[in-house]
Amino acid sequence: MANISYQHLNPPVRILLGPGPSNVHPRVQQAMAAPMVGHLDPYFVKIMDDTVELLRYLFRTQNKLTFPISGTGSAGMEASFCNFLEPGDTVVIGVNGVFGERMVDNAARCGAEVIPVTAEWGNIVAPEAIESALKSRKKVKMLALVHAETSTGVMQPLAEASKLAKQYGALFMVDTVTSLAGQEVAVDDWGIDICYSGTQKCISCPPGLAPFTVNQKALDIMQARKAKGPSWYLDLGLLSAYWGTGRTYHHTAPVSMIYALHEALALIYEEGLEARIKRHQKNAAALTAGLEAMGMVMHAQAAYRLNSLNSVRIPAGADDVRVRQKLLNEYNVEIGGGLGPLKGKIWRIGLMGESSSESNVLFLLYALEKILVAERCDMELGAGVNAAITVFKKS
Amino acid sequence: MANISYQHLNPPVRILLGPGPSNVHPRVQQAMAAPMVGHLDPYFVKIMDDTVELLRYLFRTQNKLTFPISGTGSAGMEASFCNFLEPGDTVVIGVNGVFGERMVDNAARCGAEVIPVTAEWGNIVAPEAIESALKSRKKVKMLALVHAETSTGVMQPLAEASKLAKQYGALFMVDTVTSLAGQEVAVDDWGIDICYSGTQKCISCPPGLAPFTVNQKALDIMQARKAKGPSWYLDLGLLSAYWGTGRTYHHTAPVSMIYALHEALALIYEEGLEARIKRHQKNAAALTAGLEAMGMVMHAQAAYRLNSLNSVRIPAGADDVRVRQKLLNEYNVEIGGGLGPLKGKIWRIGLMGESSSESNVLFLLYALEKILVAERCDMELGAGVNAAITVFKKS
Numbered sequence: 001m002a003n004i005s006y007q008h009l010n011p012p013v014r015i016l017l018g019p020g021p022s023n024v025h026p027r028v029q030q031a032m033a034a035p036m037v038g039h040l041d042p043y044f045v046k047i048m049d050d051t052v053e054l055l056r057y058l059f060r061t062q063n064k065l066t067f068p069i070s071g072t073g074s075a076g077m078e079a080s081f082c083n084f085l086e087p088g089d090t091v092v093i094g095v096n097g098v099f100g101e102r103m104v105d106n107a108a109r110c111g112a113e114v115i116p117v118t119a120e121w122g123n124i125v126a127p128e129a130i131e132s133a134l135k136s137r138k139k140v141k142m143l144a145l146v147h148a149e150t151s152t153g154v155m156q157p158l159a160e161a162s163k164l165a166k167q168y169g170a171l172f173m174v175d176t177v178t179s180l181a182g183q184e185v186a187v188d189d190w191g192i193d194i195c196y197s198g199t200q201k202c203i204s205c206p207p208g209l210a211p212f213t214v215n216q217k218a219l220d221i222m223q224a225r226k227a228k229g230p231s232w233y234l235d236l237g238l239l240s241a242y243w244g245t246g247r248t249y250h251h252t253a254p255v256s257m258i259y260a261l262h263e264a265l266a267l268i269y270e271e272g273l274e275a276r277i278k279r280h281q282k283n284a285a286a287l288t289a290g291l292e293a294m295g296m297v298m299h300a301q302a303a304y305r306l307n308s309l310n311s312v313r314i315p316a317g318a319d320d321v322r323v324r325q326k327l328l329n330e331y332n333v334e335i336g337g338g339l340g341p342l343k344g345k346i347w348r349i350g351l352m353g354e355s356s357s358e359s360n361v362l363f364l365l366y367a368l369e370k371i372l373v374a375e376r377c378d379m380e381l382g383a384g385v386n387a388a389i390t391v392f393k394k395s
Numbered sequence: 396m397a398n399i400s401y402q403h404l405n406p407p408v409r410i411l412l413g414p415g416p417s418n419v420h421p422r423v424q425q426a427m428a429a430p431m432v433g434h435l436d437p438y439f440v441k442i443m444d445d446t447v448e449l450l451r452y453l454f455r456t457q458n459k460l461t462f463p464i465s466g467t468g469s470a471g472m473e474a475s476f477c478n479f480l481e482p483g484d485t486v487v488i489g490v491n492g493v494f495g496e497r498m499v500d501n502a503a504r505c506g507a508e509v510i511p512v513t514a515e516w517g518n519i520v521a522p523e524a525i526e527s528a529l530k531s532r533k534k535v536k537m538l539a540l541v542h543a544e545t546s547t548g549v550m551q552p553l554a555e556a557s558k559l560a561k562q563y564g565a566l567f568m569v570d571t572v573t574s575l576a577g578q579e580v581a582v583d584d585w586g587i588d589i590c591y592s593g594t595q596k597c598i599s600c601p602p603g604l605a606p607f608t609v610n611q612k613a614l615d616i617m618q619a620r621k622a623k624g625p626s627w628y629l630d631l632g633l634l635s636a637y638w639g640t641g642r643t644y645h646h647t648a649p650v651s652m653i654y655a656l657h658e659a660l661a662l663i664y665e666e667g668l669e670a671r672i673k674r675h676q677k678n679a680a681a682l683t684a685g686l687e688a689m690g691m692v693m694h695a696q697a698a699y700r701l702n703s704l705n706s707v708r709i710p711a712g713a714d715d716v717r718v719r720q721k722l723l724n725e726y727n728v729e730i731g732g733g734l735g736p737l738k739g740k741i742w743r744i745g746l747m748g749e750s751s752s753e754s755n756v757l758f759l760l761y762a763l764e765k766i767l768v769a770e771r772c773d774m775e776l777g778a779g780v781n782a783a784i785t786v787f788k789k790s
Binding site: 011057070251 | 399401402404405406407408409411413415416417418419424425426427428429430431432433434435436437438439441442445448449452465466467468469470472473477497500501503504505593595601602603623624625626627628644645646647648649650651652654655657658661664723729734
């Protein structure tokens, strides 16, 4: 066997202002390292119960089946389609970014007919277009929308879409990966039937779990399906027997990740959901003011911008990759680049969970200004930071 | 919003001698708590490269596509079926326990015709029966076997089955969840085409990832499939673009879990695979000697017993649940109960990874003796511990 050279694990300490993962609170880091117990240990069962209760608080739901799926947000997306859609079903999907496109791929793999409702990347999907799609077929089984499109920074309004789903008898499924715990999400009040998220965004837990909730109406529809779903791992019938009262063994739960989620959810509860959302609003407003004072242009449609993910157009004269590398190498700050048609055109600045702080906003603006001035962009040093401070002073 | 009461995270320190998870080395715990970085950070990309290299060492393979799937061992099982089997395909599956049964469920969901080859729970699946199944159809696409049946403690011999798979032109797929890093596993030498494992057994990393490897022959067969597979999350085409040289974004990798796996694999490499397997052998031999000296009867077929998972019949007079509860509550020791037809009939004692130690063997035998004597089982205090010590002295 050949010699293998590998490094001693010693990650740099980054300020994570990209599209996720976000920074993790020391209490959550400690939870990851807590002593391992068996996945059927009475102690762990209590931790599972707590986690479910705290997740219900976060999703603002009374749904019995509320739990973290043992995979990343994308596994949550897959579970939300593959348990409900069968060959022959029709699904309407809003597509205005990477995650809408991913939804289309997922739904098509279930054998469903997909009616995409497209919009430009950075704009919302228009409710009128959603209604046209819903009434274009005799029966649409599901309407699926991305609440927070991480690839563009746009926030999809859900109130009218929810009404339309009910009017046309479709299940209403929503991706809240980048909004949950940073933007308002109210599963029961908003009439969302199926909802999933990810741990590594505004929840500020390491990536690896997909918080998920589903109501009884959707479960009844699921139970009426003709054949078993394609996935054993994500089968909600089997998973509800494990996460429900029976605790029937399904797969070995990722114990440490659930410890960490438990702790991250406790931190959210202690801060209070309302205060946390206000914090995200304030920091996004200050960042936006700063970027605009630097002469930069926000990308997402005005009035529909996420606080958790701020997309801004790359100013003329700046080299996308070089700027991001300088931020990372000289300031230990990560921001995200654009995806698909927005590659090289926007930066994506995440202010999620622990990463959404006044100090991070100010430091990023300071560093970005210094780098962009060196790139010979037309801007005045200090304008961005001062504009952000003005916003902070008002709040 | 109602008040939620949840506990402060403070898990008990257990000795984990059940079917997994096993205990975790302090270095691995520390890795779980290491600073978060972005999943596209150059630092993390290097950690991914190391992890792949160390996984190849562990699987004893040169396979290019070798990486941890972002889910538990069961996600590894699902990926191993759903990427390769299409409706109309035929698969032969050995079924002599829970995990063989799970394989049948998985394969059937892919629309494949399943030919199960059954054996009593605790016995191996006979090679002659495998051959009969392989030749019962014109074309069998895959032969799937569980190397280490965690529900019974039996180790399936693979040499003859591998030859048969090649003879009949079937892909050879093997579940090594409970054997990898504790028993000999040699993917390339043994002609295994597709192989998966779990992190929480002999690798002694928290549960949450499924180490996976596949050779080019199987990938070529996969690429010839008629339609996309049912799973986007587990699509090996997309995953190989991420874990390969391109690093094309797929899903957000579970960063901390991969840190931990990196560290657990480094520990395995530092110990040496051969020494590690010998350690597992020695401790299992001592445990078996001890249990037999206590008058107990091992359950799995002689000559085919796992070192990582030791199944023993519950002695007359002992109450299954009460004994296990006493072990847990009075000694902080977890062992596993039986599953399915073996429920209430066997205990499953894991000696996996960090949990496979002389001290754990001796302490378990001591505690079990004390409890069983109190249960009025017919045994002599000290016999088990002394028999184990005799084995240790010889080695």
